[in-house]
Amino acid sequence: MTHTVLTFLDRAFPDGRIEDATKPQLFATDLGATRGDGVFETLLVLDGHVRKLPAHLARMSKSAALLELEVPDHEAWERAIVTALDEYQRVVGPLTEVVVKLVATRGVEGAHEATCWVAASAPAPAAKRQREEGIDVLLLDRGYDSDLAERAPWLLLGAKTLSYAVNMAALRYAHAHGADDVIFTSADGKVLEGPTSTVLIAHAEKDDAGRLTLKRLVTPQLDSGILPGTSQGALFAAAKDAxxxxxxxxxEPEDLFDADAVWLISSVRLLTPVNHVDGTAIGTDPELARALTAELAGLFDKIA
Ligand SMILES: Cc1ncc(COP(=O)(O)O)c(C=O)c1O
Incomplete structure (x- = not known):
């Protein structure tokens, strides 16, 4: 079992309260457990550095605001992260690659105070393999229009809530049908996102000498009821400069089939190439796809 280091945010412990992750730590009446009512973020620590921390904390504030959930300020989260990582280094090992999860629930029923913690653990080994070998995905219908988010704010589309049972069910469905992952589509036929990732596609053109003359990177509309990815945001900024x-x-699904390369990207799994969508191979030039992946992965690696 991977070792998890737990640090609770607690008014009585300004730097965070370390607890034993192998022992029960939550009340059974916590609304995070009983209703999935809360928000979270998953971050990657590489060689001791917490990647894209400001973007994750900003998104957590935005998610919490959509849920009308009061959560501790960024400084309190930062102190708890430092405490968790110090403890991780002490009891587990070096901070070469660590996944840090920030969780805030609506708290114990009737208490009106969020329950908040930081969990640090090692990444799942599958992520590296998928990055190297690529993945096969299924298109699955999410069942609502791409313009629903604005019409129905109570659906919390675009917030990173703890209610991920549907996302996990979609992944199980994909695994049971021979695929690795999922790309959700909307009822009006638009490409949305993966259950835990953002979709990216690329088009490129070469001149007669084989030099790339055009490189175009596209992601689904950010206001189509998807979670705006911190990885997509950071990579777009770097790609624009490049x-x-x-x-x-x-x-639309046709755009995936017409693309020179398709990826799923997220903070922990990083840039993962998509080989097949619904059994159809993506791209017609594997060498070009590999070159595009290498260039974007290089840009993404450099992002702090
Ligand atoms: C639904 C969904 N979309 C996109 C992402 C990618 O977000 P990020 O790049 O910030 O990790 C995630 C991350 O877990 C997610 O759950």
Whole structure:
């Protein structure tokens, strides 16, 4: 079993309260456990550095605001992260690659105070393999229109809530049908996102000498009821500086099949190439796809 280091945010312990992750720590009446009512973030620590911390904390504040949930300020989270990572280094080992999860629930029923903790653990080994070998995905219908988010704010589309049972069920469905992952589509036929990742596609053009003359990176419309990815945001900024054209959908399944390369990207799994969608191979030039992956992965690696 992987070792998890737990640090609770607690008014009585300004730097966070370390607890034993092998012992029960939550009340059975915590609304995070009974209703999935809360928000979370998953971050990656590489060689001691917490990647994209400001973007994750900003998104957590946005998610919490959508849920009308009061959570501790960024400084309190930062102190708890430092405490968790110090403890991880002490009891587990070096901070070469660590997954840090920030969780805030609506707290114990009737208490009106969020329950908040930081959990640090080692990443799952599958992520590295998938990055190297690529993945096969299924398109699965999420059942609502891409313009629903604005019409129905109570659905909390675009917030990173703890209610991930549907996302996990979609992944199980994919695994049971021979695929590794999922790309959700909307009822009006738009490409949305993965259950735990953002979709990216690329088009490239070469001149007669084989030099790339155009590189275009596209992600689905950010306001189509998806979670805006911190990885997508950071990679787009880096790609723009490196001369890529950028686009924000709308994307339809045909655009995946017409692309030179398709990826799922997230903070922990990083840039993962998609080999097949619904059994159809993506891209017609594997060498070009590999070159595009290498270039974007290089840009993404450099992001703090
Ligand atoms: C639904 C969903 N979309 C996108 C992402 C990617 O977000 P990020 O790049 O910030 O990790 C995640 C991350 O877990 C997610 O759960």
């Amino acid at each position: 001369g890529w054209e950028l686009g924000y959908g709308p994307l």
